[in-house]
Amino acid sequence: MLLTALKTVGLVDLLDISLVAMFIYALLFWFERARAAVVAKGMLVLAVVYLISRSMGMIMTTSIFHGFFAVMIVALVIIFQEELRSLFERIAVWSLTRGRIPVASDEAMETLVHTLGDLVHDKVGALVVLRGFDPLDRHLDGGWSLGGELSEPLLKSIFDEHSLGHDGAVVMEGARVTRFGARLPLSRDFGKTSQYGTRHAAALGLAERCDALCIVLSEEKGTIAVARDGHIEPIKDLAELHARIRAFRIEKNPRQAAKSMRTFLRRNSLEKAIAISSSLLLWVLFVLSAKTVQKTLEVPVVLGGVPDGMVVSEVRPVKVSLTVLAQMKDLYRFGDRPTWVHLDLSDAPPGISRVRITDRDVSKPAGYRIEVIDPASVEIDLFPGAPRRRRG
Numbered sequence: 001m002l003l004t005a006l007k008t009v010g011l012v013d014l015l016d017i018s019l020v021a022m023f024i025y026a027l028l029f030w031f032e033r034a035r036a037a038v039v040a041k042g043m044l045v046l047a048v049v050y051l052i053s054r055s056m057g058m059i060m061t062t063s064i065f066h067g068f069f070a071v072m073i074v075a076l077v078i079i080f081q082e083e084l085r086s087l088f089e090r091i092a093v094w095s096l097t098r099g100r101i102p103v104a105s106d107e108a109m110e111t112l113v114h115t116l117g118d119l120v121h122d123k124v125g126a127l128v129v130l131r132g133f134d135p136l137d138r139h140l141d142g143g144w145s146l147g148g149e150l151s152e153p154l155l156k157s158i159f160d161e162h163s164l165g166h167d168g169a170v171v172m173e174g175a176r177v178t179r180f181g182a183r184l185p186l187s188r189d190f191g192k193t194s195q196y197g198t199r200h201a202a203a204l205g206l207a208e209r210c211d212a213l214c215i216v217l218s219e220e221k222g223t224i225a226v227a228r229d230g231h232i233e234p235i236k237d238l239a240e241l242h243a244r245i246r247a248f249r250i251e252k253n254p255r256q257a258a259k260s261m262r263t264f265l266r267r268n269s270l271e272k273a274i275a276i277s278s279s280l281l282l283w284v285l286f287v288l289s290a291k292t293v294q295k296t297l298e299v300p301v302v303l304g305g306v307p308d309g310m311v312v313s314e315v316r317p318v319k320v321s322l323t324v325l326a327q328m329k330d331l332y333r334f335g336d337r338p339t340w341v342h343l344d345l346s347d348a349p350p351g352i353s354r355v356r357i358t359d360r361d362v363s364k365p366a367g368y369r370i371e372v373i374d375p376a377s378v379e380i381d382l383f384p385g386a387p388r389r390r391r392g
Helices: 002-007 011-031 034-055 059-079 081-097 106-121 152-158 198-209 238-252 254-266 269-286 328-334
Strands: 126-130 144-149 169-173 176-182 213-217 224-228 231-235 292-304 310-316 319-327 340-344 351-356 369-374 377-384
Touching (some): 152 176, 319 328
Antiparallel strands (some): 169 176, 310 377
């Protein structure tokens, strides 16, 4: 049976499994965020119960889950409308923006790190956003467009306390400052921002909604923090800040994709294993089990309706071969359940006769469809009284 199942796997099935695994892998990272983590655990438990009930044929439980899932989908759309909007937006623009992200030169990044070092030394507050692949316009409010080349005087003048835009964020795309004085959305994760100020909450809020790298300078403590992918953490020194910016540039640089593929394969092994195994399980339960396969059965011929005073001397052959089509789940469910050919001899004439076998004469599980009956008829010796030997 396993060999038969493996023969049904084609290129389309492998592509199907791969795409679902990638989708599950992406959802795992989305569920890691604080607002979705608890919901994800509950959904996982319900999904396991549903799969078990479906595989065991629990009709009532499965029907209840169908109605519950319809309501739950609506509830999830309402609860996570912002996250879902960001997800679909990221999917929509990924192919268009992936090759068009400006890449800053090493000299520009050196200028940025050096300038931020001077600002933090003087305890000047600042917020700098380095754009990734995701568009930012939807998340920004206010500010002024600039489009100027990055330089030390430019940054220091923007974050001077006498500047109108010093309380807002500077947005950089590559080596150009495209906007300054922008307001960012605040994070709703108070557990991560309780020890920080408003700038840090703004940096984390943007990092929760897109793939940008946000650098925050605290004017009170004279420290640096970096927010990315929904997390914020302090930076020890300028060397670590330079390393973070460099890693961000490499990841967002399309020319580095081939080099970073090996790193991608090494990272998040547990999440990849969960995604692949879940995809395979779903494929087995919903796709493989529904595939139609062919099977040949050797079944006995059972006679009934023999007229009074008549006996059957001989049946040739005593077994026939049935070629049936059935879904894989039915083959596993019914297994070796008895199947036979039942012939009604109430209208059979005495002597040697040939009785044709039709689909109606075959007793079989409901999910089986007969394709071929071989032979299509059997020979019956019907004589009155006690059976006698045939003469050769």
